[in-house]
Amino acid sequence: MERLIVARMADGGPEIFASVQGEGVSMGVPSTFVRLAICNLRCRWCDTAYTWDWQRFDRAASTMEITEEEAAASVRALPPRNVVITGGEPLLQRRQLVPLVEALRAEGYRFEVETNGTVGPGPLAELIDQFNVSPKLAHSGNEGLRRIAPAVLREFAASGRAWFKFVVAEPGDLEEVRAVCAAGGIPPERVVLMPEGTSAAVLTARGRWLAEACAREGYRFSTRLHILLWGDRRGV
Numbered sequence: 582m583e584r585l586i587v588a589r590m591a592d593g594g595p596e597i598f599a600s601v602q603g604e605g606v607s608m609g610v611p612s613t614f615v616r617l618a619i620c621n622l623r624c625r626w627c628d629t630a631y632t633w634d635w636q637r638f639d640r641a642a643s644t645m646e647i648t649e650e651e652a653a654a655s656v657r658a659l660p661p662r663n664v665v666i667t668g669g670e671p672l673l674q675r676r677q678l679v680p681l682v683e684a685l686r687a688e689g690y691r692f693e694v695e696t697n698g699t700v701g702p703g704p705l706a707e708l709i710d711q712f713n714v715s716p717k718l719a720h721s722g723n724e725g726l727r728r729i730a731p732a733v734l735r736e737f738a739a740s741g742r743a744w745f746k747f748v749v750a751e752p753g754d755l756e757e758v759r760a761v762c763a764a765g766g767i768p769p770e771r772v773v774l775m776p777e778g779t780s781a782a783v784l785t786a787r788g789r790w791l792a793e794a795c796a797r798e799g800y801r802f803s804t805r806l807h808i809l810l811w812g813d814r815r816g817v
């Protein structure tokens with residue numbers, strides 16, 4: 582029986598919740614989110630640092646281990662049939678995720694994975710319908726860490742199952758987006774640009790010039806719908 586390290590909610594239960602997909606090409610799709618713990622990067626604006634930052638958060642209070650059966654039961658208890666596995670960096674637990682994904686796929690569930698693009702899909706390559714790959718730009722911090730892995734990006738790009746979602750903070754970031762796309766073999770029609778921000782005011786201000794840049798350059802635009810609707814809260 583595989584065990585998964587997941588984020589823990591204030592009520593003591595795992596962070597598995599129903600909402601609508603708030604980011605990327607399936608924005609608005611009713612989805613059940615499964616938030617795994619642990620990340621290999623350290624983005625300075627990370628909005629889920631409680632899944633990995635044990636300087637700032639108590640590990641025992643912020644995370645928990647559950648079995649694949651417990652995770653499956655939590656997903657089945659909620660209405661959506663689209664499941665978004667996120668984190669942290671969920672592909673650090675790609676091997677442990679296989680039985681959960683296989684069991685639910687056999688029951689008709691569809692799967693998306695949110696990933697930072699530094700870890701390949703491995704045994705999940707054919708089991709996940711959609712990878713939302715979000716390579717991290719220089720403004721994420723991550724000094725000394727490998728935030729861009731060109732071979733991994735190329736593997737995702739070649740899979741035909743990946744979309745590439747860049748978090749953009751200022752107009753100058755677009756130059757870097759182009760460079761990462763060139764390194765990873767990513768075509769513009771698979772790129773989604775999303776403003777960085779955890780408030781409606783920041784998302785609106787940055788979204789305005791970013792959407793105009795998308796219209797010019799042939800990228801898709803995404804806002805962060807769950808932040809606009811509910812603010813920077815957990816479990817939404």
Ligand SMILES: Nc1nc2[nH]cc(C(=O)O)c2c(=O)[nH]1
Binds near residue numbers: 601
């Ligand atoms: N509604 C909603 N949509 C999301 N899309 C990606 C999320 C994430 O945290 O990875 C997320 C999230 O936390 N909530």
Ligand code: SF4
Binds near residue numbers: 629
């Ligand atoms: S890759 Fe994602 S989870 Fe990891 S630190 Fe960056 S924003 Fe946070």
Ligand SMILES: [Mg+2]
Binds near residue numbers: 628629
């Ligand atoms: Mg989030």
